[in-house]
Amino acid sequence: MSGGVDSSVAAHLLLEQGHEVIGVFMRHGEQSPAACSTESTPGSLPIVNRLDHKQGCCTAADAEDARRVSDRLRIPFYALDLNEEFGQIMDYFAAEYARGRTPNPCVQCNNWIKFGKLFDYADSVGAEYVATGHYARIDDSSSEPVLLRGIDQSKDQSYVLFGIKRRDLSRMLLPVGGYQKPKIRELAAGIGLNVAEKKDSQEICFVTSGRYDQFVRRRLESGGESGDRSGELVTTDGRVVGRHDGIEGFTVGQRKGLGVALGERAFVVRIEPDTNRVVLGDRAALDASELTASGCNWLTDLPPEEPIECLAQIRYNAKPAAAELVVQAGHKLSVRFKSPQFGVAPGQAVVCFDGERVLGGGWID
Structure with missing residues (x-):
């Protein structure tokens, strides 16, 4: 539970489905100045606002929102100290920028923490599933569950989930993926949660003030790299x-x-x-007709070595484009687009889809 509307409503929906729900907040240790809003309506909960105007998901302010929602829903709530694990993501973020690449820490957070360490915690308390507020869907109607795009195309987050382990799909629940965002806010308001109108997370959660380059320099210097x-x-x-x-x-x-x-x-x-x-x-110099990627992860049986048709997405807010996919040895792939794509950035993920289904992806070279 991040303290936002999506994970809050996800918990509510799971309760309605008859699950025994435990709320878990992941604390990364980076602090942001915050103040508690005094504006509330009868029957609703106060909301904590960040004074640096960045909307993240893992600060102490967000933890207070998550705790209040858990109290309202009458579910247990635990804040996990994942300082060390988030430190690895911050190091990755800084190192990639220092190499001239564009990192995607949200994907790595899902890989390493939300569907990594959180599964470890679930096992320790005997929990059968791990659920989040991501806008994506799990289809378990066939012999093996598959990951699909969320119903709300404007909020779809299946792209950032490509790196999860295939074996974990059977233990994942994504309750809000079958809803449009306005309906989620309506549900939150209907049960008296003031997070119903809380802004969506739009910033890198651990960059709590200043610019990315300033954060990168501080992080590298703290690790002894001041080149x-x-x-x-x-x-x-x-x-x-x-x-x-x-x-x-x-x-x-x-x-x-x-x-x-x-x-x-x-x-x-x-x-x-x-x-x-x-x-x-100029802009034309950024058009690319093909790319290669490494560190691939597949959520289906490996495609054949000959080219197959797919839709390839080169960043979170990019429109999937028609392409030819070729799987290569050494956890690599190549993609040839039917029409040139703008701004293919090394370090970002390319994710391949068969219609709505996530096949897998890798990190652009």
């Missing part, structure tokens, strides 16, 4: 147009905050960690 990652800003034809303070301040496809004016729209086309150069170009 100079500043360098040149260059155009695709090799012309030097400026300097930057560190490659950790950039990601492929970025347009704003480049620190230089070229008289026309420019984007980050490539990041070169060996030279610390950030290469800028």
Whole structure:
């Protein structure tokens, strides 16, 4: 339970289905200043607002929201100290940016913690299932459960679940995946939860203040890595147009905050960690017709070695695109798109679908 509306309603729906529910909050140790709202309606619960205006999911303020919801639902509530585990995700996040890649800590959080450590905790208390408020669905109508997209296409989160273990699908419950988001808020309001109008999580939960590049620098320095990652800003034809303070301040496809004016729209086309150069170009330079990915995870039997048709999604908010998928040796894959895709970023996940079903995916090279 993150303290948000989705996990809160997920708990309510499970109770209605007759499950014995235990609420669990995962604390990562990063603190954000917060204040408790005094605005409430009769029969509703107070909500805790973060003063840094970032909407995360794992702060002490969110824990208070989750505890109040659990009290209202009359279910046990436990806050787990996962400082060390979240530390590994923060290290991954910083290391990827320092390598000129664009990390996705939410996917890794699902892999390592929400459907990793949380299963360990479930086993320790004799719980049969692990449930979350993700907008995705488990279809267990056949011999083996499969992961499907959520009904609400605008909120679908199946992309960030591609890395879970196939064997865990039989123990996963995703109660809100069969609903539209407005209905979830309506259900929350109907049972008197003030989180009904709480904003959705939109920020990296452990970056509680400042910018990503500042967090990365602090994290690397705390780990003894204080190398100079500043360098040149260059155009695709090799012309030097400026300097930057560190490659950790950039990601492929970025347009704003480049620190230089070229008289026309420019984007980050490539990041070169060996030279610390950030290469800028026009939008057309970001079109890619194919990609390779490593560290693959499959939620179905491995596709054949010959090409198969699929839909491939290259980032969370991207529209799935028609493509040809080829599975390669060494947990790798290649994808060839039917039409060029904008801003394929190394370090992000590519997830492959057969219609609504998640086949699997990997990390873009």
